[in-house]
Amino acid sequence: MAFYSRVSGSVGVITLQNPPVNALSAAVRQGIVDTMHRALSEPEVKSVVICGQNGKFCGGADIREFGANMRGPPLVPMIHLIEAAEKPVVAAIEGVALGGGLELALGCHYRIAHSKARLGLPEVTLGLLPGAGGTQRLPRLIGVPAALELITTGRHATAAEALQLGIVDEVTDHSAVDAAVKFAQSVAGKSLDARRISTYPRPRSPDLAEIFEKAMKEVRRSARGAIAPVTCVQAVHASVTLPYAKGMERERELFSTLFTSGQAHALQYYFFAQRAVSRWSTPSGARWDTSKPRPVHKAAVIGLGTMGRGISVSLAQAGLSVVAVETQEKQLLEAKQAVSGMLERSAKRRGVPLADDKIKYNCSVQAVADADLVIEAVFEDMALKKTIFQQLSGICKPGTLLCTNTSGLDIDELASQTQSPELVVGMHFFAPAHVMKLLEVVYGPRSSPEALATAMEMGKKMGKVSVAVGNCRGFVGNRMLKPYLEQAFFLLEEGATPEQVDQVLEEFGFAMGVFKVSDLSGLDVGWKVRKADGLVVPGSTGKSARIRGGSRYSPLGDLLCEQGRFGQKTGRGWYQYDKPGGRVAKPDPWLHGFLEEYRARHGLVARRIDHQEMLERCLYALINEGFQILQDGIAAGPEDIDVIYVLGYGWPRHRGGPMFYAGLVGLDKVLERLEHYHQVYPDVLGLKPCSLIRKLAASSSPPIHRWREFIQKPRSQL
Numbered sequence: 001m002a003f004y005s006r007v008s009g010s011v012g013v014i015t016l017q018n019p020p021v022n023a024l025s026a027a028v029r030q031g032i033v034d035t036m037h038r039a040l041s042e043p044e045v046k047s048v049v050i051c052g053q054n055g056k057f058c059g060g061a062d063i064r065e066f067g068a069n070m071r072g073p074p075l076v077p078m079i080h081l082i083e084a085a086e087k088p089v090v091a092a093i094e095g096v097a098l099g100g101g102l103e104l105a106l107g108c109h110y111r112i113a114h115s116k117a118r119l120g121l122p123e124v125t126l127g128l129l130p131g132a133g134g135t136q137r138l139p140r141l142i143g144v145p146a147a148l149e150l151i152t153t154g155r156h157a158t159a160a161e162a163l164q165l166g167i168v169d170e171v172t173d174h175s176a177v178d179a180a181v182k183f184a185q186s187v188a189g190k191s192l193d194a195r196r197i198s199t200y201p202r203p204r205s206p207d208l209a210e211i212f213e214k215a216m217k218e219v220r221r222s223a224r225g226a227i228a229p230v231t232c233v234q235a236v237h238a239s240v241t242l243p244y245a246k247g248m249e250r251e252r253e254l255f256s257t258l259f260t261s262g263q264a265h266a267l268q269y270y271f272f273a274q275r276a277v278s279r280w281s282t283p284s285g286a287r288w289d290t291s292k293p294r295p296v297h298k299a300a301v302i303g304l305g306t307m308g309r310g311i312s313v314s315l316a317q318a319g320l321s322v323v324a325v326e327t328q329e330k331q332l333l334e335a336k337q338a339v340s341g342m343l344e345r346s347a348k349r350r351g352v353p354l355a356d357d358k359i360k361y362n363c364s365v366q367a368v369a370d371a372d373l374v375i376e377a378v379f380e381d382m383a384l385k386k387t388i389f390q391q392l393s394g395i396c397k398p399g400t401l402l403c404t405n406t407s408g409l410d411i412d413e414l415a416s417q418t419q420s421p422e423l424v425v426g427m428h429f430f431a432p433a434h435v436m437k438l439l440e441v442v443y444g445p446r447s448s449p450e451a452l453a454t455a456m457e458m459g460k461k462m463g464k465v466s467v468a469v470g471n472c473r474g475f476v477g478n479r480m481l482k483p484y485l486e487q488a489f490f491l492l493e494e495g496a497t498p499e500q501v502d503q504v505l506e507e508f509g510f511a512m513g514v515f516k517v518s519d520l521s522g523l524d525v526g527w528k529v530r531k532a533d534g535l536v537v538p539g540s541t542g543k544s545a546r547i548r549g550g551s552r553y554s555p556l557g558d559l560l561c562e563q564g565r566f567g568q569k570t571g572r573g574w575y576q577y578d579k580p581g582g583r584v585a586k587p588d589p590w591l592h593g594f595l596e597e598y599r600a601r602h603g604l605v606a607r608r609i610d611h612q613e614m615l616e617r618c619l620y621a622l623i624n625e626g627f628q629i630l631q632d633g634i635a636a637g638p639e640d641i642d643v644i645y646v647l648g649y650g651w652p653r654h655r656g657g658p659m660f661y662a663g664l665v666g667l668d669k670v671l672e673r674l675e676h677y678h679q680v681y682p683d684v685l686g687l688k689p690c691s692l693i694r695k696l697a698a699s700s701s702p703p704i705h706r707w708r709e710f711i712q713k714p715r716s717q718l
């Protein structure tokens, strides 16, 4: 709703009230219309201020209402009512003016912002366009290039930038509402002819055609199949080719197409999923709202390789004192230099103070004795990690949380090396650790709720999206990756090339295909793990070379590693690069010949595999594992899996995540295809449909928010 008051006798103040961000729900829109009419009809009122309760102007349309039937007054006429008013209306922008919130402000005659406010049109991130006049008013106000940039990226601008661009008229360090009231008094009675943005002429410039062409090229390149950015450009284009009223019609038309699209549903689902994962729970009943995190002031990182360096940067930037340990002096010095550079670049980029003095470097593990939390980030070697956990258990003060950055090893095995297994959790960062937003927080069967809560809270402090997951091989992300990778290898055996598989996945929207990712992260990483698991049998021939434990196995990755082809770092992998460390992947004739020779050796007849089969086999095997993970209670809900895949594995956000995608395709369809492929490849375990997907499909495929009801609660783990 909206609250009306009169200030200083002549200023009508309309306060939006819809916590936490004063989103424009039906009730708020009704409140605005009612209070505007009141302000306009009271003769004593000479001007109006619109503001939001609790220091937040408005977070935009109420996204929760998007799924329901439209009630209350629509936004566009409501904003026209404000703009057409004969009394000056001033927006007092505190906190945020986003989406419909900024469009509302653009309908006002003046805008005053607090210096800490953020303004933007982030609709594109929800699969939409600014459909309440934003695409027509903003270019008229600030010009096409700046409007295009803000609308197609959805980026939030600071108040200072908004002032520079001409979006706001004044910025204040004090109360924006007080400033707006004063301002409203000063403009009472003045002509509003030049203040109604919809009446501004169409933006003109001789290079507009070029600007739009460039913008369209850029969004097509970066959108990876997302339709909203492209549609945003089309809507802004209407602002230069059509008069305002016609432009609004075009905006409405384009908005309606997006509004009902699967991509908009996926992005809106993802918006709430990313927020829902902070409300974690475990099968034993531990929960985010009943588990208190411990205070952490001092943290330590053991091992300053690529991951340890990124983790140290993240901790320092979160304001913690950090002890960074690397036992070899030379490596310690190298790491120190590298970390300082990373901090410097990051401080420059983010415009924040340098956090270099937060980190103390040391050669001795003893230096972590008084840390509240230690993150071990050494090589992925269980024996080494065990030794470190034994050491830490003896060195650290009582109550220190011991975390491991393993990407898939058994947390409980490490916990059992310590005297306090309840204080051991996994903190699985993703490379580069100071950039990637995802953190898998892994609880073992003995981790305490308090330890889990502390690690989750630490992730948040570091600006990460933390997802709590149970302990199993590979946790959620890497466990699901295994059947996906496996299918990609099998496709090569059956006749595909790495380029073909990657193209299909990139067309789907992945930032990189599976083979390019493998080259980037290093083929040797998986090879080491497979060796440790006893899967690598050098020189094996005949049928046994492609079978492990009764199931189909592809040794292709092992064979490449035996040739020293580790990917980008060696200049050769699934692709070739111009030099070791090169970034541009080129098809490699050697690899094609090697595949032919391999197929001939194993009596495999290459066939033409269509795109659909490549996509289905890779994705459905991954999704099937996701259902198994839900059934095993490793992830509490499909949202957890989807957030992990979008933030950690390049799954296209506009497809919502693998579990959402499965729902969109139709669980019965996914099940039917899995059954088909399992029949064709009975020796591939990953294609055998998991019982949860069967159960859901048999129950008429309920919507994703109801899947949890169908998951059998596993026995207590904590």
Ligand SMILES: CC/C=C\C/C=C/C(=O)SCCNC(=O)CCNC(=O)[C@H](O)C(C)(C)COP(=O)(O)OP(=O)(O)OC[C@H]1O[C@@H](n2cnc3c(N)ncnc32)[C@H](O)[C@@H]1OP(=O)(O)O
Binding pocket: 020, 021, 023, 059, 060, 061, 062, 063, 064, 075, 096, 098, 099, 100, 101, 122, 123, 126, 128, 129, 130, 131, 132, 272, 275, 276
């Ligand atoms: C018919 C339509 C016609 C015209 C087009 C207009 C379209 C729109 O306006 S679409 C909405 C555009 N606005 C946004 O995209 C803003 C989305 N919100 C945010 O970016 C952030 O929430 C924030 C910057 C506003 C605040 O961030 P922060 O302080 O970090 O809090 P949270 O993100 O955790 O949010 C708190 C809480 O609020 C819920 N919420 C936020 N925005 C909205 C919204 N617009 N509608 C409904 N609910 C919103 C958010 O989900 C959190 O609640 P939960 O934790 O319960 O999920």
